Amino acid sequence: MKDWFYDESNHVGVDYSQKESADVYDEQMDFRDYAGEVKAFLEKTGISEPENLIAADLGCGTGAFAIHAAKYFKKVYAADVSEEMQRIARAKAEADGINNIDFVQSGFLQFLPDEKVDVVNSKWALHHIPDYWKQAALLKMNAMLKPGGILFLADFVFQFDPDFEENTDTMLTDLLKEHDEDFVEECKTHIKEEYSTFDWILRGMIERAGFSIESVEQDDNLADEYLCRKIKSFE
Ligand SMILES: C[S@@+](CC[C@H](N)C(=O)[O-])C[C@H]1O[C@@H](n2cnc3c(N)ncnc32)[C@H](O)[C@@H]1O
Structure with a gap:
């Protein structure tokens, strides 16, 4: 690896390489309906015969997407830099008798599956690397996808204009109306330390990485979902 290359094992913000952080994250996510998220993913992407397709989940965490996606797709590659997050995901797969997930301890900038995939999913993970490297990660996603393949990218993204100080205060005040103080403190760490x-x-980076953005879904706060299609290859 070149000596100027980004070190993905160096966690920023929440340190998911630690057992405790991984366990806490998995517990905190208890409120999510993972099976419902995968069903919604299939509807939003318009994928009708997933049993013939290969998916990759980048920043797979404790298996939010991969475990349920594996019940539909022929095969799922599940990559994450954190061994501890993958430990939990692997245990879930084993408990469910799932054997078509290929878990790989690897990051956005290094992971390249042995075969081209039809779909790349990544949820709430890309903000762990700086923008320069996000562009590199998006090019890597392009490289692993078949022509016309789908990228479904969900992440925390600032939707406001660059008047950041006033808008950040407004956003935090709004969040406090819906969530507890712990949640808002976590958001502050996110703003201060993560990327x-x-x-x-992000839209510009996605397009420069050879994708067309087919739709964008935004919630009132930070979360965006980009449904994209590979329209250009760089090989
Ligand atoms: C907030 S969790 C999201 C996990 C999962 N996608 C979900 O929906 O619950 C962020 C994940 O990104 C992973 N991560 C951080 N930096 C990464 C990198 N450079 N490449 C791949 N994964 C990374 C962390 O280890 C963690 O598992």
Whole structure:
């Protein structure tokens, strides 16, 4: 590896390489309906015969997507830099008798499956690397996808104009109306230490990485979902 290359084992913000952080994350996510998320994913992407397709989940965490996606897709590659997050995901797969997930301890910038995939999913993970490297990660996603393949990218993205100070205060005040103080403190750590970017920057990076953005879903706070299709190859 070149000596100027980004070190993905160096966690920013929440350190998911630690057993405790991984366990806490998995417990905190208890409120999510993972099976429902995968069903919604299939509807939003319009995928009708997943049993013939190969998916890759990048920043797979404790298996949010991969475990349920494996029940539909022929095969799922599940990559994450954290061995501890994957430990939990592997245990879930084993408990469910799932054997078509290929778990790989690897990051956005290194992971390249042995075969081209039809779909890349990544949820709430890309903000762990800086923008320069997000662009590199998006090019890697392009490289692993078949022509016309789907990228479904969900992440925390700032939707407001670059008047960041006032808008950040407003956003935090709004969040406090719906969530407890712990949640808002976590958001502050996210803003201070992690690498969420502006929606308009991410859109530019996605397009420069050879994708067309087919639709974008935004919630009132930070979360965006980009449904994209590979329209250009760089090989
Ligand atoms: C907030 S969790 C999201 C996990 C999962 N996608 C979900 O929906 O619950 C962020 C994940 O990104 C992983 N991560 C951080 N940096 C990464 C990198 N450079 N490449 C791949 N995964 C990374 C962390 O280890 C963690 O598992």
